[in-house]
Amino acid sequence: MNDGFPIVLTADRTLTADYRLLFDGMLAASQTTSAPPALLEWLLMPRGRRAGGRTKVAPLGLRRIEAALLAGGFSPEEVAVVSEEQLAAAIGRRTRVIGVSSGEPAGLGMNSSTMTTIGGGRSYPEAMFGRLMRCIHRLNRDVSAKVVLGGPGAWQIADDPRKCQELGIDHVVSGYAEENAAAVFRSLLREEPVPRVVTGGWNPAVTIPPIRGASTMGVVEISRGCGLGCSFCTIGRVPMTHLPLQTIAADVETNLASGISHVALLSEDFFRYGGIGGKANPDSLLALVRQIRQIPQVGFIQIDHASMASVAQYEDSQLLAIHDLLAGENTQRYVWVNIGVETASDRLLEQIGAAAKCKRSGSEPWGDFCRRQLRRLCQARYFPLASLIVGVPGERDEDLQETLRWVESLADQRLAVFPVLYAPVDGGPPLDASRLRPLHWALIRACYRLNFRWVPWLYRDQQTAAGVPRLRRLTLQLLGYGQVLQWKSLLAWHHWRARRRP
Structure with a gap:
């Protein structure tokens, strides 16, 4: 077994693909498993570029958490943002926390439920998330790192302990978490008690840390919330x-x-x-x-x-x-x-x-x-x-x-x-x-x-x-x-x- 990284951040293929356009990401997220998976991955979700054991592009949410961890005292050597294909090299004997971002862990969003109702099958984001979690479960057997789910779809399973257990998720972070992400991850590294569901810390926009690596589709946040x-x-x-x-x-x-x-x-x-x-x-x-x-x-x-x-x-x-x-x-x-x-x-x-x-x-x-x-x-x-x-x-x-x-x-x-x-x-x-x-x-x-x-x-x-x-x-x-x-x-x-x- 390799050493790996203490903290591994990842997401499924629909979020880490090297899209040229925002519209590409929307189109990929609207597909269902009734379409040929290999063709969809090749055409719509090109594999992301990699360098130094890390992915060169990642969803903006993961980039924000990465930046918050680095601003909170963790070193770049301790935190790795990786794609699914890099997990085998990233998860090792030193790994203690695996953070996962998802937009559709259970396929309950309006877009996903609409596409599956019309087209049949399961939504592609849900299916790809399931594949990612099976990969993590296999690699985590001998490591026993804590698995933390966040992202815009975390609400879909936050109140479903059985679904979390089925997917191998130990903790769910709900909402934006730049303010308390470093504290939560540090507690997990120290094996201190952490609630199963953690409410993310709201951070005033002026103190949101700039990202440290490239975001998928060149996404840049200009405002958050609606009201x-x-x-x-x-x-x-x-x-x-x-x-x-x-x-x-x-x-x-x-x-x-x-x-x-x-x-x-x-x-x-x-x-x-x-x-x-x-x-x-x-x-x-x-x-x-x-x-x-x-x-x-x-x-x-x-x-x-x-x-x-x-x-x-x-x-x-x-x-x-x-x-x-x-x-x-x-x-x-x-x-x-x-x-x-x-x-x-x-x-x-x-x-x-x-x-x-x-x-x-x-x-x-x-x-x-x-x-x-x-x-x-x-x-x-x-x-x-x-x-x-x-x-x-x-x-x-x-x-x-x-x-x-x-x-x-x-x-x-x-x-x-x-x-x-x-x-x-x-x-x-x-x-x-x-x-x-x-x-x-x-x-x-x-x-x-x-x-x-x-x-x-x-x-x-x-x-x-x-x-x-x-x-x-x-x-x-x-x-x-x-x-x-x-x-x-x-x-x-x-x-x-x-x-x-x-």
Whole structure:
């Protein structure tokens, strides 16, 4: 047996792959085991680069914990961030703690449950996490290191001791943990008592340590939390705080030093950066994007989430100026953004605890307000990926009909609408196909008619911008066309079954 490292930090293949684009990671996380695993890993999840027994890219959450441990007194020789393929060399007689990050340890997230309901099988992140844990269990037999689970999916099994035991997990860290990670790991190294579930220590944004190694997909955190209070979201009650420009720029520089020139700005609401509460601050966001654009060698800049309420606080000229800074030299390139609509029904939006979104639309009906903001984004050359939640408690047929009409009214716009099935944030079972009515499937199919038209085009555009080799792009396009045909058939079949159900 080799010596290994005292502290090993790792994550499954869906989180440590060397993606070119943020969209690649999203696409990989949306796959299920009904697709050929070997083909998916080769095409969508290229093996991460390695150096000195460590992975060169790792999920941002692991990088934050690594930075917190180093800032808390541990040496670089004591902490190793590795991929699954490196575990055999990293786990050895000196190993005392194995930290694992996961987004879907039980496949209970809305995206995963939606994909498996439609496509069958298990979600790929859940399956890859299970494979990782089996590998750790095998290597840990003669070491008996403590296994600690964290990451955005930790809530899925935090309250399930049986599932933790089944997976070989000794402790679960819930929430952000930069403040107390070093203390918890030090206690584990000393074999001191530590609770099975540890609440992460909240750290003011100004003291979040910059990352020490490159993050997967070039992800850089600009703010955390949301604070809009939606009951269906695990961070809806976490107040939004913003990282300072110095920390953000330092993280970009760290990625550039590892050869990652593209940047993905992580936030639950990109357009609220620098704001207070629900109020946006366009000047702060423009200053941030300008500063990043001025860093030498930065390629195109990606974003992820935004809210309708924040978009509404920007003038058209400001939206376009930010787009052009994000896109860089090729100002015709579209910048995609995830944006939550949830439903077109004001009544249902109020009922599911998203009243903050309703109030910010003033007296205008929520569906009309969202349609207007989406069209403004399209005119400013963004590519909106709107999301809907289907099957929430209290949903009525009239809510579904209103949302269906809303989706159909967007047929002339260049955008996509992704319906996700409601999943309780307490870890309860998500919806399955047997509980969906014909009207649910009519809405889902209407959304995917838009998606089948525009998403392949968007993906080609993104891959070209990222410099993905032509042969790989063509192979992925063929795979994409095959999945479109498969999903058209699956959606029609589910709809047919629902209509025949008594």
